[in-house]
Amino acid sequence: MENENCILRLSRYKNSLLKLRHLGLTRVFSENLADAAGVTAAQVRKDFSILGIRGNRRGGYQVDQLIGQIREILGKDKVHNFVLVGTGNLGKALLRYPGFEKSGIKILASFDIDSVKMEGQTNIPILPLEELDGYIQKKQIQFGIISVPDFAAQQVCQIMIRAGIKGILNFAPIRLQVPEDCVIRNINLETELENIIYFVNAANKEGKQP
Amino acid sequence: MENENCILRLSRYKNSLLKLRHLGLTRVFSENLADAAGVTAAQVRKDFSILGIRGNRRGGYQVDQLIGQIREILGKDKVHNFVLVGTGNLGKALLRYPGFEKSGIKILASFDIDSVKMEGQTNIPILPLEELDGYIQKKQIQFGIISVPDFAAQQVCQIMIRAGIKGILNFAPIRLQVPEDCVIRNINLETELENIIYFVNAANKEGKQP
DNA sequence: TAGATTGTTAATCGATTAACAATC
DNA sequence: TAGATTGTTAATCGATTAACAATC
Structure with a gap:
């Protein structure tokens, strides 16, 4: 189900999120993240859906938690x-x-x-x-x-x-x-x-x- | 019309053709080239069609000529x-x-x-x-x-x-x-x-x- | 000519986008 | 609750593949 592009985008989401966190954000909506990563909001939600990442239907996503989940999916919790x-x-x-x-x-x-x-x-x-x-x-x-x-x-x-x-x-x-x-x-x-x-x-x- | 992948494949065709020429081939069919480049024969013909490269309906393509045409399209005739x-x-x-x-x-x-x-x-x-x-x-x-x-x-x-x-x-x-x-x-x-x-x-x- | 291969059109496949019901 | 945003399903888009008529 997860295709190569989806995983390449995941790296981009991670990088964008690190930047957004550095700017002081603690939450993002699919729209914000999409802008930062240069994709559509639908793409973000679709990718997350495929990978089993879920947010809050009104609160969007917690930045810290999201970074953690993406890092884990990408195996960045291990050397x-x-x-x-x-x-x-x-x-x-x-x-x-x-x-x-x-x-x-x-x-x-x-x-x-x-x-x-x-x-x-x-x-x-x-x-x-x-x-x-x-x-x-x-x-x-x-x-x-x-x-x-x-x-x-x-x-x-x-x-x-x-x-x-x-x-x-x-x-x-x-x-x-x-x-x-x-x-x-x-x-x-x-x-x-x-x-x-x-x-x-x-x-x-x-x-x-x- | 020409999309990015088509041009990336063109570089691959060129590299494969150089190898085939080195092996002594003077002509190729779309099938041969496809095998060498790791794509389908239909893909090769489609790409060539898009780029205006044409062969001979029974003789396939002349390797030298084909390399020349691809090099020109890729701008490799200039520095x-x-x-x-x-x-x-x-x-x-x-x-x-x-x-x-x-x-x-x-x-x-x-x-x-x-x-x-x-x-x-x-x-x-x-x-x-x-x-x-x-x-x-x-x-x-x-x-x-x-x-x-x-x-x-x-x-x-x-x-x-x-x-x-x-x-x-x-x-x-x-x-x-x-x-x-x-x-x-x-x-x-x-x-x-x-x-x-x-x-x-x-x-x-x-x-x-x- | 008969046979083989191209060039192109149509069919398929997959990925992206849009839409909207579910829900926080 | 009302409003906003997700998660998912359906629609669209584009690229790849298949098929076949044209032709060398």
Whole structure:
């Protein structure tokens, strides 16, 4: 019943609610929250309905309580352990990204073929790729981030899957083959930029010949 | 008529076609391409129909020609100039990302409040934020990347818009306010990870109580 | 020509929006 | 109670898929 968009919106509701709480609000109506999150009020109520979140028929929703419920649904009441493979430019940036730790996302270790690429820059160890499989199994890790070059991504993915990873965030610009019990999300920077470029160019052309 | 998903798929078709060409194919049918890109054959034909790409009713599509047409639609026959604002971990990684240059995406300059953050590491200059507005206007740049912390993002966005930027890739975890003639795409790492975590946890629960 | 594949129209599916009865 | 807002059902909208006539 819950679709992907619904859960993506849930993250947005959470962020908007944190902002509204910071502004001093203790209650919101679906209308307020919708405005803050940039969706319709019907969408908010529908999403909450799907997820079993309910408010008060005249009082709307208590901000604190609502944040708590959403956090629980998103699993933010627990810390989730990750491995990261590929400590190039992007991988390094992710290792140093301060937003993860406070958000319950903990990268326990990173891996690279060239494990001496960067030492001591963070307190997250960089281990040789051969240890990836054993590490995941030993620590029972379920989540992985792939930031290796495209030609290496599928192989890394296979190691992860075999070792028990169930969710992968993939930055390599290829479509990874995964069994259906593995959740995957792709971030393809080039595709994102191509999309922006297309629509800006399209608008340019439209403007010129109305 | 062309919707966002259609254009995102177009990038995928392009990538798949490059792979197929590398494998030695000179022609494809909608069926082949669909398989390679992970969509249905009807989807491929529909997308091509929308975009005015046409093949041969028995011979399918010529790979080279098709790649050429898609590249042109995506504007990949030209170089597009960008500015990047925010040279923290992520910004630095993007500046060093080798994939952009070969893909017609050229970051001309980067900006930061602290412009001495990193010198000489790439050949892309890092300039003080005060020069952003003038630089964009002087060079007539249409595209920007925002990789500053959330509290600074809206302000940077406003400078970009005022100076003439029409397309923005935003990594800051907030919803930027932009006029409707400005194209924006957001990449929110935390949201992506939350999504993965949610669906893996959901699958875990399902498995335990069938 | 006969057969295969496109290009397009119609059918289906799913997600969003609107409407309104339930109820605080 | 009267009024306002939720929660849910029905209507709408748009995107994907299926089907098939056109045609190479």
